[in-house]
Amino acid sequence: MKRYKNLLKTETIYTKMPMGWSVIKEALTAPIGYVWICNQESHFNGKRKQALLKL
Numbered sequence: 001m002k003r004y005k006n007l008l009k010t011e012t013i014y015t016k017m018p019m020g021w022s023v024i025k026e027a028l029t030a031p032i033g034y035v036w037i038c039n040q041e042s043h044f045n046g047k048r049k050q051a052l053l054k055l
Helices: none
Strands: 034-038 050-054
Touching: none
Parallel strands: none
Antiparallel strands: 034 050
16 A cells, blocks of 8 residues: 555555444545545535545
């Protein structure tokens, strides 16, 4: 993951899905072996968080 660090929008990587989060099915930019996840908040209220989940 070190070589992808500069390309990612986040530095948060989880190994287990946090409660209340879900996979972003439309996101296609995750490195191989990872998926993008989010906390299901709106883009417009400023509370949305994204991270990578290692599969």
